[in-house]
Amino acid sequence: MHNPRLAGRYAKSLIGLAIERNELDKVYGDMLYMQSLINQSSDFAMLLKSPVISPDKKITIINSIVKNNVSEMVAGFNKLLISKGRESNLPEIIGAFIEQYKVLKNIFVVKLTTAIPASEELKATIVEKVKQTTAQQNIELETEVDEDLIGGFVLQMGDTLVDASIQHDLNVIKKQFTNKDFVFNIR
Structure with a gap:
């Protein structure tokens, strides 16, 4: 939920x-x-959502999995969530925490989607261009590959979306043909 x-x-x-x-x-x-x-282990994600496993057992299992990898504060937080019956919300809470952390630290997230993996040179160029256009200095670039784009890229910066992909161009051309925008009015 x-x-x-x-x-x-x-x-x-x-x-x-x-x-x-x-x-x-x-x-x-x-x-x-x-x-x-959570993302790599479907069993761990299922453990969080399971109503069959008792809260005490969940605490024991989760503590044994993460014991040396997280601070006492996070271990206590996990225990609190389980005791309140909110452990199934942990993935969403983690996402909200990361988002709020980035806002607090003034980290500007930019998502670059390309048809093939982006080179380090392209990534550096994108980061520099974003710095110039947004006046943000602390930029985190997230990259994703989507072969459906065919070529070009899609760049998302906050509420702004720049779609310079071949797939977008083909969709525009298809729409023009569908609407018959290319046909001149002949008398």
Whole structure:
């Protein structure tokens, strides 16, 4: 069940506690670790959602999996979520935490989608162009490959989307043919 409001509240509380204890960057690293664990292990993700496994057993299992890889704060946070019956919301809470962390640290996320893997030179050029056009200096570039683009790229910066892909151009041409925009009015 998706509950962005709940996820935002738990994430905000964890950020507040991490700032108070001066462990924000450590907790951020722990959240990235937890996110990768959930994404890579379907069994772990199923454990979080399972109503059959008792809360005490879940706490024991999760602590044994992450014991040396996360701080006491994150281990306690996991225990709190399980005791409140909110462990199934952990992936969403982690996403909200990461998003709020990036806002707090003024990290501007830019997503680049290309038809083939982007070269390091292209990535550096994109980052420099974004810095020039947005006045943001702390930029995180996320890359993705989508072969359906055929060529070119799609760049998403906040609410702005730049679609310079061949697939987009072909869709525009298809629409023109469908609407018969290419036919001149002949008398």
